[in-house]
Each structure stands twice: as C-alpha cells, then as structure tokens.
Amino acid sequence: MIERHGDLFINRVYTPDEIRYCRNRKQTTEHFTGRWAAKEAVLKALGTGWRRGISWRDIEILNEPGGRPVVNIHGGARLVVEQLGITRMQVSISHCRTHATAFAVATGSDEE
Numbered sequence: 001m002i003e004r005h006g007d008l009f010i011n012r013v014y015t016p017d018e019i020r021y022c023r024n025r026k027q028t029t030e031h032f033t034g035r036w037a038a039k040e041a042v043l044k045a046l047g048t049g050w051r052r053g054i055s056w057r058d059i060e061i062l063n064e065p066g067g068r069p070v071v072n073i074h075g076g077a078r079l080v081v082e083q084l085g086i087t088r089m090q091v092s093i094s095h096c097r098t099h100a101t102a103f104a105v106a107t108g109s110d111e112e
C-alpha cells in the first residue's frame, strides 16, 4: 500500500506523531506495518470492527521513551470506548522483515 499509494495512504491511516516515529527509524515500513496490526488489534478488542464513524487515525499508537507502545483513542472510537466502559487498552507489537503481529487487551469496569 505504501509503495502503491505513498503519502495518500500514510496520511489516511497514521497520525502525524505516528508518521514521525516510523520515519525516524531505519526499518520505517516495519514500524508502519506493526502499527497497522496494532490498530486492527485494538479494533478487535473494541468488538466493533470497522464501521461508520471510526477512522484509522482514531486509534493512535505512540511509544514511551523506553519503547513500550501506548494507545491513544480519539474521535468515533473514543465514543465506543466510553460506551463500553473501557478504561485501559494495552497493546503488544512485534515485527520483522516479512511479518508483523499485534494483540490488544481492553479492560474496564465490567472486569471488576
């Protein structure tokens, strides 16, 4: 998608801070791909799938200084999080030259 659509694709899927993070790293495409996997994993944890009112950039994956990924949820996805009572979203990402994978765990008041 990046080779075919370039910035059109990147700007539709990733926030400016995500783009900065990935482009500042040597294996830029791997980091973009891991983020794609993480965004899908978060969406699965929400249980909604892609639907009207949620955009790729609503789910933003940034990193703490030590590298740990953190999820920021905006826009339409934020409304879903609030409706479901989710208070914490954790994500884990791995990637190599050929594959990327991620899983996300949503927890909230229903767990207690």
Ligand SMILES: CC(C)(COP(=O)(O)OP(=O)(O)OC[C@H]1O[C@@H](n2cnc3c(N)ncnc32)[C@H](O)[C@@H]1OP(=O)(O)O)[C@@H](O)C(=O)NCCC(=O)NCCS
Binding pocket: 030, 031, 032, 034, 035, 063, 065, 066, 067, 068, 069, 092, 093, 094, 095, 096
């Ligand atoms: C965390 C660690 C196990 C990741 O393993 P890896 O073989 O390098 O790479 P993987 O493909 O499995 O994982 C990469 C992803 O791990 C995640 N990650 C990095 N540091 C992490 C941490 N401290 N905790 C949880 N996840 C972390 C990131 O999401 C990263 O992908 P991204 O940079 O695109 O967001 C490894 O980097 C490590 O042990 N680091 C030690 C701490 C360190 O070196 N810190 C350097 C910065 S101070």
